[in-house]
Amino acid sequence: MSKTVLEAVGLHRAYGQVRAVDDVSFRLAEGGSLGIVGESGSGKTTTARIVVGLEHADAGRILVHGWDRGDRVRGRAQRLARAREVQMVFQDPFLSLDPRTTVGAALRETLALHFPAADRDRRITELLDQVGLGAREADALPRQLSGGQRQRVAIARALAVEPAVLVLDEAVAALDVSVQAQILNLLADIREQTGIGYLFITHDLGVVRCVTDDVLVMRHGRIVEAGPTAQVLAEPRHPYTRLLLESVPRPGWDPRGIAAARRAP
Template identity: 65%
Template sequence: MPEITTDPPRLDVRGLTRRFGAFSAVDDITFSVPVGGSLGIVGESGSGKTTVARLVTGLDTPTSGTLTIDGHPRTPPRGKAQRLARARQVQIVFQDPLQSLDPRLSARQALRETLHLHYPGTDRPARIGELLDQVQLSARAADARPRDLSGGQRQRVAIARALAVRPRILVLDEAVAALDVSIQAQILNLLADIREQSALTYLFITHDLGVVRSVTDDIIVMRHGRIVESGATDAILSRPSTPYAQLLLASVPGPGWDPQGALEAHRQA
């Protein structure tokens, strides 16, 4: 595990709010993540967690509140150079890489295009080789187009493309939700290894408390746009203090899991 520092935080969010008319998708939330840290943001669909991801990445603009990276405010960019600089701060990996990968480009071509955009004139073949090794993607898979790859391979390509610009923060928005359990484990182990080898900070967005144990230090649990519980990952996974967090944890399939009981608990929550 990389050494974690807290002054200043890699990511610091204070009073972040995003309203759409009278509806608050995110309502006055505050959290911070240290350099090399990993925070899970957990909640069911509609809890506001994906809106947080969009605000952090700059895909959306907050109604109020502040967001800083390494002590510097994250403000709207002016011009192409500033947009690219912001993109190099924060990268995002989505649930469905088919929606974000160009279907015409192989993994190798996608990485070459990304590097050309951000670092024109660099030794791209060497860097591409490093990235492919980092995400454990074979040469054969690297030369295939997205439609010819498995779900796990496509997600490795998406991760490699995000890492290409050496971001400070990697946002993972339900990045393993569409994968089989065995492939989920492979991608989570890969992410844990990448984090251990670098000072990369993770913001892991998920509806499933069961997938965050291996890749996060802390968790915040969101419901209706607000934080209802926060703390160390191990503490919340073993002793959730709020009924909503208890419900989320009870909904994770395991030995003796009762789906009907989980549904009834959801109705009563």
Template identity: 75%
Template structure:
């Protein structure tokens, strides 16, 4: 069997890691939402985190961007501590310049009253005050495939796909090293989703930004990530190269996830049985 744990066994402060997460834990009451999660994202790499609701994938992402605090564990960006210390404004801004996030719902993540230009200008003013941003705004819109006309549009005048392009432009505005995408294409129709996935692939090629791609969709993971970790109940159950993990899943839960994707010849009864068997195993183990 190939070594599926290599992506999780994080060596101490490996210099070449872009993002390095070690021993992350977070509990809410009795629930261990994130339980000893470790992984490494290489520079310009793309790492997927897959799992179902309650697997801890979103909490992990929120800890990395600083929207949630870990009980223990470290997050390092290029070897520097990224979480824990420095809650002041300057420290928060510095962290935001390294890691940015794109949320699932572009209807909720954009201010309905702010034209696109103002959305981008606000971020740029906050991070790079006292400079002229017009050229950069133009460049960003161009980078995400929006015309100059979109600059004056308000979110309600834009389609879901266009809004998500704006959200991506806003995240790219500070030239982050890591982009955390939390179900960033889940709310889009497939034809639009394909446009955004292609756009993300282009941006990674051009800017060498690293992606942490949180998703429940194995097709999307296959399409945009190099490596993947599979989470269940807060823990990493399998990790490795995306093609390997999806092609020859080693853990029964990964096998179940893979079998659950509807395709011709799909057997929902067998999946139900496998799911219950796995739940019984868990019950027996605890």
């Protein structure tokens, strides 16, 4: 049985009267891939931001390798070590990249902060090669790259700190279908090579089917269904999961019936 790399225990987060995350718990195995799926407002992105540390839970715990990320750390070295544990790749990498900084310089800055004694030139070359980029892209500014190339840069920068978990928040949603497939294949290869754990946040059941071992379905801040991805998608038990599957366009698809079902409690 695989060891647990990431565990969420009883997460709660409210904004006024709105319960964005309501008693959410899950585990991610080392080298595993877990999807969290749901529509906008389901709580999946808030959950991801709590995992990374961009949001604080009102209650509950996040553990990495059994260590509570809520525990106080002392000193710069411990803070950096905590930051390295979990990294996030966002939907729009352009917003997370400095438009004035070349790809190579951005990677160099990250490595200098976390691994000051490392051979940065060699490591930059390794990282770029790992995501299918080269010297030409290293000298480029973000605006000179395609959307798929920028997402590869974002992945390389996240991998630079050697995280235990990579959180991907709608990381291929803004890309063309053909580029999506390339990035998903790249991520599958990286997981096989490194043993990193993935937490995929997405509304796209095609992504879930392609790249996750297990899936959680969230609605109104709560988990309504969970299990192995193939099983949940083949034999959904909860009406909301069935609704999401029925929402995928196909021959004869009628969005009017979906909209009416979505308004139901």
